[in-house]
Structures are given as C-alpha cells and as structure tokens.
Amino acid sequence: MSGEGAPVASVQDGRGLRVAVIAAQWHRQVMDGLIAGAQRALEEYGVEDSVLLRVPGSFELPVVAKRLATTGYDAVVALGVVIRGGTPHFEYVCEATSMGLTQVSVDTGIPIGFGLLTCDDDQQAVDRAGLPGSKEDKGFEAATAAMDTALLLRGLP
Numbered sequence: 152m153s154g155e156g157a158p159v160a161s162v163q164d165g166r167g168l169r170v171a172v173i174a175a176q177w178h179r180q181v182m183d184g185l186i187a188g189a190q191r192a193l194e195e196y197g198v199e200d201s202v203l204l205r206v207p208g209s210f211e212l213p214v215v216a217k218r219l220a221t222t223g224y225d226a227v228v229a230l231g232v233v234i235r236g237g238t239p240h241f242e243y244v245c246e247a248t249s250m251g252l253t254q255v256s257v258d259t260g261i262p263i264g265f266g267l268l269t270c271d272d273d274q275q276a277v278d279r280a281g282l283p284g285s286k287e288d289k290g291f292e293a294a295t296a297a298m299d300t301a302l303l304l305r306g307l308p
C-alpha cells in the first residue's frame with residue numbers, strides 16, 4: 152500500500168516512547184483512515200503510552216502540537232486533510248499548518264510526523280488515506296516517521 156519511492160519500513164521497538172496523535176475533524180472518512188493507520192503503526196511498534204486528540208481543523212494542529220511537544224511527549228503525529236476549493240483559503244491553511252508544524256518541531260526538538268494531506272479533490276485524499284482500495288497509507292507513514300526520528304534522536308548526543 153506504500154507509494155513508489157516511499158521508504159521500506161522496518162518495525163522498531165517503540166515501547167519506551169510517549170506518542171501523541173492529533174487529528175483534525177474535517178473530511179471524516181479520510182481522517183478515519185489516517186487515524187487508523189497511525190494507530191496501527193503505534194501498535195506495531197509496541198507503544199504503550201499514547202493519546203489521541205481531535206482539533207477543530209488543520210489550522211489548529213500546530214498550537215496543540217506545541218503544547219504536546221513541550222509537555223513530555225517524545226513524538227507527535229499530526230493528521231489533517233485539506234481539499235482545494237474555489238478560493239485561496241486552501242493555500243493559506245496548507246501553508247500556515249505546514250510552516251507551523253515545522254517551526255514547532257525544529258524549535259522544540261520533538262519530531263512531528265507530517266500527516267497533512269493537501270489534495271486537489273476527494274479522490275486524491277481517499278487514495279492516500281489507508282482505506283480499503285487506497286494506494287497509500289499516509290497516517291501509518293507519518294507515525295512511523297515520527298517514531299523512527301524520536302528513536303534516532305535518543306541515540307544522539
């Protein structure tokens with residue numbers, strides 16, 4: 152189910168990790184797929200300490216990510232779906248969210264898995280949602296990226 156060029160995942164031992172998953176509430180079916188993919192990744196890594204929080208929309212992901220990243224979580228997984236509409240709103244939400252998450256991650260040193268789908272239409276989102284028939288599983292990918300990075304950082308001075 153991974154896209155071409157996606158890294159070959161190898162399951163690591165994430166038992167000591169505290170992981171927070173934050174998920175926006177727009178586009179419910181696709182979000183359900185992303186959340187399920189992220190939770191499956193946490194299960195495969197054996198994560199025993201995790202939380203799932205819902206935020207109103209993708210724009211709210213960075214501020215909640217910052218709180219979690221500064222209160223003891225080792226990794227945050229940010230999930231959202233933004234579908235292009237007829238106004239420039241899409242660009243504003245996508246840019247603000249991705250810049251905000253980058254800033255939080257770099258400023259705090261806590262990895263944030265980037266599970267924000269920015270799509271032209273519903274089909275592109277479904278294709279990436281890890282649902283039956285989807286081509287990719289971006290929730291799973293974002294979670295494994297965050298956990299792999301947290302484990303990597305643990306081994307660095």
Ligand code: DLZ
Binds near residue numbers: 176177207209211234
């Ligand atoms: C307002 C809005 C719109 C039009 N579209 C989306 C979307 O496709 N995906 C998403 O996650 N959120 C959307 N939002 C909500 C904004 O992210 C935000 O929650 C509101 O502007 C309130 O701050």
